[in-house]
Amino acid sequence: MSFSLFEKILDPSQIVSGQELESRYHHIWHMDEPLKAICLLTPASTDEVSSIMKICYEHNLPVVVHGGLTNLVGSTETYGNEVVISTERLNSIEEIDGSSRTMTVQSGVILEHIHEAAANTDLLFPLNFGARGSAQIGGIISTNAGGLRVLKYGMTRQLILGLEAVMVDGTIISSMKKIIKDNSAYDVKQLFIGSEGTLGIVTKAILKLEEAPSSRNAAYIGFNNYENVVAFLKYMDSNLAGKLSGFELIWRNSYEQMTSVSNAVRPPLPYDYNYYVLIEALGSHPQIDHAEFQSLLEDAIEQDRILDAVMAQSPSDIEWFFRIREDVNNLVDFMKHDQHFDISLPIPFIGDYIADRYQSLAQIDGVEQIYAFGHVADGNIHFMIGKSNLNDDLKKKIDHCIYDGLKAIGGSVSAEHGIGTHKKDYLNLCRTPEEIVLMKALKLTMDPKGLLNPGKIF
Amino acid sequence: MSFSLFEKILDPSQIVSGQELESRYHHIWHMDEPLKAICLLTPASTDEVSSIMKICYEHNLPVVVHGGLTNLVGSTETYGNEVVISTERLNSIEEIDGSSRTMTVQSGVILEHIHEAAANTDLLFPLNFGARGSAQIGGIISTNAGGLRVLKYGMTRQLILGLEAVMVDGTIISSMKKIIKDNSAYDVKQLFIGSEGTLGIVTKAILKLEEAPSSRNAAYIGFNNYENVVAFLKYMDSNLAGKLSGFELIWRNSYEQMTSVSNAVRPPLPYDYNYYVLIEALGSHPQIDHAEFQSLLEDAIEQDRILDAVMAQSPSDIEWFFRIREDVNNLVDFMKHDQHFDISLPIPFIGDYIADRYQSLAQIDGVEQIYAFGHVADGNIHFMIGKSNLNDDLKKKIDHCIYDGLKAIGGSVSAEHGIGTHKKDYLNLCRTPEEIVLMKALKLTMDPKGLLNPGKIF
Structure with a gap:
């Protein structure tokens, strides 16, 4: 099984492998680990992504999609046996429609470029967070990103009017509408939003723009x-x-x-x-x-x-x-090792819950710094913990200290970053067994061979 | 097969059948047709709904859920062989949490009662439309209702923080969280919103409230x-x-x-x-x-x-x-027969599209009145057509006149009312074959025996 399979459908410049792969590409945000994969492909259109997926489906090749790699929970990790689809060439802003107040983009467009293009027509794409210079809209949609202005404008889910995604067998699901109201049967695009690339590959979207504030x-x-x-x-x-x-x-x-x-x-x-x-x-x-x-x-x-x-x-x-x-680096730079959290919980519980965590964390041997801050109007608090070593036992102690009380008060182990690989063990703290059974049934229906972003979420 | 199956789990007063059924109950908004069904059940808790569904699943009994019957597209029609679950006793407002700005309700609570309860705590549940005195929140969620204030506050989907639903086999999916941000794996509650009771039965919800305007x-x-x-x-x-x-x-x-x-x-x-x-x-x-x-x-x-x-x-x-x-009665009351529409289309196309429809409709023999109005900021226009007879050929001519141009401009045959039975034939005008295949796969996964609201949507 090799990358030569893709030479029929892609230009050689769109297929990266071997030495070049390891020297130029990475698989997570900390850019210190080289990318291990069969190859990395850089399609430039939905049709090319579809052709790639047909081959992968036929040959049972696992697929991981890479955008800006800013997800923080290991959603883009690879193990070496995967085909990586990079969205770097799916980077076209196709249209801005001032009357509909929409922008049509391919999934590799960087958030900051979307901001600039909207501003040039006196409109606003309100989603905003620190990683805007790297994060791509496809990854943003796949993780239903939140950020600093959810209170006024909502999560990513609320800002997506149309979506195009490629299913595991290459089928293109095109729900590219510009309309705010469309109750014509199931809203299938919701499945691709926030499912971390495990149900399909987002290739295009129609974004809802707002009038720019002055x-x-x-x-x-x-x-x-x-x-x-x-x-x-x-x-x-x-x-x-x-x-x-x-x-x-x-x-x-x-x-x-x-x-x-x-x-x-x-x-x-x-x-x-x-x-x-x-x-x-x-x-x-x-x-x-x-x-x-x-x-x-x-x-x-x-x-x-x-x-x-x-x-x-x-x-x-x-x-x-x-x-x-x-600038969270002002916290992290002074830590020997860092461990970060992205929990959510009902607003009335936040004061006591965080105070209790400060106390219990301080009693864990190896914990050196504890910082809490967050989007309190959304019930979303981030913890940044500094610690003396990378011992797995210490990591788990800290995890449990922060997560274990969430179930009783209806909180979540992930407010906006997703589950990825890092939080798989804690999914059962914020989802019921029945919910997880239903999720797995959906996964089996939409990805029967388990090829899409394997090992993530479950 | 008879209603006696339910006597083990429900009080006799919760089981309506025979003469009483036909004299007291109806199946659609025009209250002129008596309800035909095996029986009508009035559970008062999620557990009772679950018990009912276990029996129905075991005995292959189709189930239709009845709330306020205000849907206008035949989503609640019955044929006689179904068990009808009425949500009339699931009518409790369980909690208003002023700090979280949420209201927890059972699915049979009427929208107007939600408005009043929110107002009593200086909060607002912003969803609003003409049928607020009859429509129940379960049906509102099942159809992802829109209405008059979507521009500022969004559709129903944007106002639901938590949801509880019963699956076809009686499994309870409880996603009852009060938090705005929860990216812990798939957001399964989205499947129950807008699927017209074909994937599960909504029994409870946590609604997002807003500060009341002054x-x-x-x-x-x-x-x-x-x-x-x-x-x-x-x-x-x-x-x-x-x-x-x-x-x-x-x-x-x-x-x-x-x-x-x-x-x-x-x-x-x-x-x-x-x-x-x-x-x-x-x-x-x-x-x-x-x-x-x-x-x-x-x-x-x-x-x-x-x-x-x-x-x-x-x-x-x-x-x-x-x-x-x-008060659309001021239009309808002067019609011999009426046929109404709820289309959506991108805002820039609306002027010409509606003008063209006025012209073509006027040329159809039997069309007597043509009225258009709607939520233009959402791209959602309603047509009310008055006609001289109930001839099926005339109905279809009018349908095609209004619907046929929508596909080319990315519109929808249903902006907010849903598909039900009335628009099944036109679903393919606003959804691709691939989308419909995916929808049917989801239906098969979540309702393998096809017992939930059969004959609706597809």
Whole structure:
């Protein structure tokens, strides 16, 4: 079995193997491991992906799709016996339709390029997160990515109007519609969103664009107790109508570390509070919105809803405020080894749950740093744990400390990153046995030979 | 085979059959046909639904679920050999969680009761449409209902955080989470949303609530050409940031009929224009929002974006404005027989497509009235056709006139009502053969004996 099978359908330049493969390609975000695979293919069209899959299906070749490799949970790992399909040449923005407010893209287009293309027509693709310069839309769809503005605009699932995917046997499922409402039988595209490449390969999508906002306001707020954070979220959301776009919570010690590394991330508020919230609003009237935002904060201080607030006074202030939250390297760089988490849990439980984890983690031998922060309006908290060694026993102790309480309170071991290989052992903590049986039945129906991204999720 | 099978698991009062069945129950919205079925069961819990399904599965009994029967496409039709499960006793609102902003409900709760319960805690369940006094949330979920505020808040799919459903063999799939982000493997609840009861029976849901708005503004606007309607949608949406909640388009002759029946629906604008738009915005600052809305309309007139506008000056004005749009009886009551449509198509095509249909429909012998109106921001247009007879040939002529052009422009024969029995013949106009093969594979996996709502969709 070899890569020569693909020479009939692809140009030699689209087939990478051997030495070139190992020297030029990787399989996960940490770029220190060379890619092991039968070959890597770079199709440029849905038809080429379909032809590749027909061959793989006939010859029982496992397939892993590689986009920007930013998934963080091992969803793109290979073992050596796979054909890797890279989406790097599926990189065309095919159309922007200003009246329908849609963008049609191939799956290899990088998120930042989508942002730029939308902005050039005064529109916005609102999905946004730190890895926007690398993450490709196909991977974003396959993992149903979330990020910083879910509160206002929703997860990826809410932003996909049309989708094209290739099934394991090469069949092309084309659901490429520009319409918001389409209740004509089962919405099959939902199956490809968030299934991490295990049910089909996304090749194209029609994205829902929004009108671009013309005002952006942001502030850091200080709190000493969690109940006030939740009350303030309701206060701001109800007063800002549809404008509240971000509500990020940072625990005190995380804030201290995030703001002490360089002048570029100097602290906007002093180290006096237990919780720091970074809040963002997007509107359409710069002056009115700025005044409204400011007066809401002033009222909140007067009414003892919050202890302290500092509002960004310029675009560069806003950049500074977000740099603090987004540059997680300022946490990780000072760790010997890091282990990160992406849990979600109902908003009322977050305060106590995270406080308890801080306590228990501190008692684990080998844990050196504990940082918590996250998208609290979405119930999504990230933990970054620094540890002294890569011992598997230590890793599992930390996993269990963070995950084991989630089942009882209806939480999830993955809010936005997915399951991949890293969280397979913990899927049963947030899904019932009946749900998992149903998932496996769907997998068997759509990938009977188990060739699509094998070893992931289950 | 008889209803006595269910006497082991249900109280006699929960089993309706024979004369009582035919005299008290119906199977579709037009309440003129008595219900034909083996029996009608009224379970009060998910466990009772599960027990019923175990018996039905063992004895190969087809099952149809009845909620408010408001679906309009025959999704709840029976033929006589089915067990009907009525959700009328699954009518409990189990919890409202103000901090999580969620409501947990059984599937038989009526939409209007959900609205009232949310309002009592200063929250909003935004889904809204004319049948809110009858439609139950289980049916709403099963059809992924849309309605008047999709523009701001999304379809039903976007408002469901958690779901519980019973599979054909009685297995309970419980995905009852309150969290907005949960990327832990496949999102199986998506399968039950919009599949019209053919893949499982929804018994419970966790609904996403929003902060209740405190301001509501509305206006009627007049236009003579469709391009200006689309440009005005963009103008209002970009200026109102997240506040634009409704943008309904009414064709001139529909507006004339809707506003000429009684003083309660008197015309807010004269009959001088080709298109009338009803626009709504929801905000949080009554005075500021009113002034902003008014000044946007004034600017629009000055800039020749619109020809005329009248803004609601009181809550009773708003009620009057919406009564015109919502009371479709004012159209139907004057028809001998009616045939209605619920198509969607990309926004740029709507003007020409609907104009063409008006022309071609007028040439069909037996067509007496033609009215078009709809949720233009969602690409969703309704047609109400009055006709002289119930001849099947006439029905099909009208169907083809409206549906046949949709495929070429990427439209759908069902925007929000579903396929049911009425649109089965036209599914292939808006779904590819490959999509339909995949749908049938899913149906076979999840309902191998074909017992769930047989004869619907396919």
